[in-house]
Amino acid sequence: MTPYALTVRAKARDLRAADHLLHTLAAGLALPRGAFGCTHLVRTGRPHIALSLALPDEPLARAARERLTGLGYEVTPGVPDRAGRAVIYPGVTALTGTLTVADLLARSAIDGVTVLGSPREPAPHTPLTTRDHVRPQWRDGRLLLAAVPAAGGTLVPFEVPDPTPCCADH
Structure with a gap:
């Protein structure tokens, strides 16, 4: 993954919904070819599925963060864990x-x-x-x-x- 990663606290309840949301967000952000979009099972607090985006450069990550925050999502730098399940990745x-x-x-x-x-x-x-x-x-x-x-x-x-x-x- 790239160092330009973001976690999106979408609180999805199941993988199908998380996959769908990830594809929807990726389309809205017009992610470039080298981007990764992953789901992560979060077991702390109330269990849910978080999303992460890994982008090829800092300006893209900054623009994605601003756009997602503007849509009402909580966005933090980095990934929730190192075991993400890739949904969007080069060649998929x-x-x-x-x-x-x-x-x-x-x-x-x-x-x-x-x-x-x-x-x-x-x-x-x-x-x-x-x-x-x-x-x-x-x-x-x-x-x-x-x-x-x-x-x-x-x-x-x-x-x-x-x-x-x-x-x-x-």
């Missing part, structure tokens, strides 16, 4: 359909893919079906996508695009 729009792990890494800011339950990274030629929903997370300064095995020797991102809410059938 190119991650559609099925592509190889190597293509995913070449087309985006994602640094690596981990497979749950496996000690090794997947082979570069392994197909990954994105479901058009790729949400990597920052871990130890690297943007990593958690994936799980799927049918036919493919992988899919661990996070599903439309999760079933808890107790949905009650």
Whole structure:
């Protein structure tokens, strides 16, 4: 991430709402290509989801802060934690359909893919079906996508695009 980061205290209650708000704010701010937009689970006080924006330079960060503050958001410098879930990042729009792990890494800011339950990274030629929903997370300064095995020797991102809410059938 860049040193020009902002936290937006939006107090979103779920990831879908946070993703939507992040996209709405990003469109209104006309974020440049090198920008990152992340969600962060805040567990202190009343649990909520905060948003962060990382911008490539200080003038953009200052303009974004002024605009967001003008819209009524509480904005502070920095990020709430180092484990943000990236929603907006360089290359995200190119991650559609099925592509190889190597293509995913070449087309985006994602640094690596981990497979749950496996000690090794997947082979570069392994197909990954994105479901058009790729949400990597920052871990130890690297943007990593958690994936799980799927049918036919493919992988899919661990996070599903439309999760079933808890107790949905009650």
